[in-house]
Amino acid sequence: MPYQVPRGMRDILPVEIGRWQALEQRIRALAERFGFRELRTPVVEHTEVFARTSGEESDLVQKEMYTFTDRGGRSLTLRPEGTAAVMRAYIEHGGSSWPQPVKLYYIAPMFRYDRPQLGRYRQHAQFGAEIVGVPGPEADAEVIGLPIRLMQSLGLAQVEVRLNSIGDPVCRPRYLEALRDYFSRYTDALCADCRRRLQTNPLRILDCKEEGCHRIAREAPTIYGYLDAACREHFEGVQAHFQALNIPFVLDPFIVRGLDYYTRTAVEVYSGKLGAQNAMFGGGRYDGLAEQLDGPPTPGVGFGLGLERLLLVLEQEGLPIPAVEAAPTVFVVAVGGAARREAIRLVDELRQAEIAADRDLLNRAVRAQMRHADKLGARVALILGDAELATREATLRMLATGDERRVPLAQVTSAVAAIVDGRP
RNA sequence: GUGGCCGUAGCUCAGCCUGGUAGAGCGCCUGGCUGUGGCCCAGGAGGUCGCGGGUUCAAGUCCCGUCGGUCACCCCA
Numbered sequence: 001m002p003y004q005v006p007r008g009m010r011d012i013l014p015v016e017i018g019r020w021q022a023l024e025q026r027i028r029a030l031a032e033r034f035g036f037r038e039l040r041t042p043v044v045e046h047t048e049v050f051a052r053t054s055g056e057e058s059d060l061v062q063k064e065m066y067t068f069t070d071r072g073g074r075s076l077t078l079r080p081e082g083t084a085a086v087m088r089a090y091i092e093h094g095g096s097s098w099p100q101p102v103k104l105y106y107i108a109p110m111f112r113y114d115r116p117q118l119g120r121y122r123q124h125a126q127f128g129a130e131i132v133g134v135p136g137p138e139a140d141a142e143v144i145g146l147p148i149r150l151m152q153s154l155g156l157a158q159v160e161v162r163l164n165s166i167g168d169p170v171c172r173p174r175y176l177e178a179l180r181d182y183f184s185r186y187t188d189a190l191c192a193d194c195r196r197r198l199q200t201n202p203l204r205i206l207d208c209k210e211e212g213c214h215r216i217a218r219e220a221p222t223i224y225g226y227l228d229a230a231c232r233e234h235f236e237g238v239q240a241h242f243q244a245l246n247i248p249f250v251l252d253p254f255i256v257r258g259l260d261y262y263t264r265t266a267v268e269v270y271s272g273k274l275g276a277q278n279a280m281f282g283g284g285r286y287d288g289l290a291e292q293l294d295g296p297p298t299p300g301v302g303f304g305l306g307l308e309r310l311l312l313v314l315e316q317e318g319l320p321i322p323a324v325e326a327a328p329t330v331f332v333v334a335v336g337g338a339a340r341r342e343a344i345r346l347v348d349e350l351r352q353a354e355i356a357a358d359r360d361l362l363n364r365a366v367r368a369q370m371r372h373a374d375k376l377g378a379r380v381a382l383i384l385g386d387a388e389l390a391t392r393e394a395t396l397r398m399l400a401t402g403d404e405r406r407v408p409l410a411q412v413t414s415a416v417a418a419i420v421d422g423r424p
Numbered sequence: 425g426u427g428g429c430c431g432u433a434g435c436u437c438a439g440c441c442u443g444g445u446a447g448a449g450c451g452c453c454u455g456g457c458u459g460u461g462g463c464c465c466a467g468g469a470g471g472u473c474g475c476g477g478g479u480u481c482a483a484g485u486c487c488c489g490u491c492g493g494u495c496a497c498c499c500c501a
Contacts, residue, residue, distance in 0.1 A: 004474090004491090004492070007491090007492070007493095058499095059498075059499050059500075060499085060500080063425075063498095063499090064499085064500085081501090110501075112499095112500075112501090114498095114499075114500075115425075115426095115497095115498090115499095116493080116494085117493095117494070117495065117496080118494075118495075119501080120499095120500075120501075121501090124501060125501090126501060127501095128501095193498080207499095208498095209497080209498080209499090210498095258499070258500065268500095277499095277500070277501080279499095279500060279501055280501075281501065282500080282501070304501060305501065306500090306501025307501085308501075309501055310501090331461095333459085333460075333461095335459055336459095364453095365454090365455095365458085365459090366458095366459050366460060367455095367457070367459085367460065367461080368453085368454085369460090369461090370459095370460050370461040370462095371460095371461055371462085372461085373460095373461065374461035374462060375461085375462095378461095381460075381461075383459070383460070385459055386459090387459080395459090395460090397460070397461090399461065399462085402460090402461090402462095404460090
């Protein structure tokens, strides 16, 4: 085995690409029906774009970034998440002067240096969408409704949406103080990570999975008593709009999100079919993000959804997406040099008529050519030999039934077009 | 970054315990059918047994290391 793909990365082979293409097509159609337009950003950004926005304390920055120095001495990082890059592009190109609000989506690879396991890869694909420029809760419901409707349209009926508010820079500090007060009484019982988080980010203690920490966290004060009027009003607005959209959700005060830029709304959706890596999508509001990138104050809300995980869940639920097929309509089988030359011309003519056509390139026996036509899933075999050439005809064989008839060469394309249209 | 399990043909796996000439099914190619696919039959190609070291007369098999996969932890999509 001379070379292998880098750890945690994978090749998507032709036998499975049809599912990816089908999923991506559906996503694009749905996102655009929702009024989102695609934004493509480079796969790398200046490291600070992620380091400053996600937070120095976040796991993403601490241990998951693919960072390198380019030949000019710049520190660049392979995009570990989409939102910061979208906001960087929005600010750079003067998004505030575009028709407001701005609704953007992306389907793009993300890179995180992590230990691989089922549903977790060092390169994975995410579908994400953002609404920039709307401070009110209608945008939260609008953008989070998108992946919900996507999953429903794929047949995932009961997805559980876990919703929370983590406050904003006005009210969250008071809550963090309350958490510090509370957890300080139990420092001996907290794990080492959480003792550190007590100083750096006590919110994160809330979703620590350590048994001891978890037990203590369960009794911790929730943020609900600390949200100020504006945050509470926003939170209630999001819930009201979810209800109006008939999106079921549960309130979960332990959803805190791993990145620092989130404000107010935080959501995560899980599947029981994914083992330990069970998050399907996550997202929230990030009203302070633009300023962290030295841009003007700009509200935003969005999500990121893991495509590998979505495909895995669909597979395990017995709901595979019908793959995009790439079978030729016509396979031209040629016997002999003159027929081969005619086949080259005929295949080209069919292709110019927008009919998928293919032929043998290995100079193989008729039998092998027929076998190949069958394996490719062609609907029609066009057989060209001396007998046909003598009368300027081709034998048109329907592979499903074995029915055959002779067609003049000049009428082959229209005959095949008729078959494609369902007129045999 | 920590721990458990697993690496033999393109794929799924047997052989390992008890060291002694590397196997099966599927897939691929060819032929049976010299101009007709699927089904069937026959043949062929394809492997430094993940890699490196050690023990031994002899290692796919035993030991150590390493890389990769997988599951769990951390955390996330």
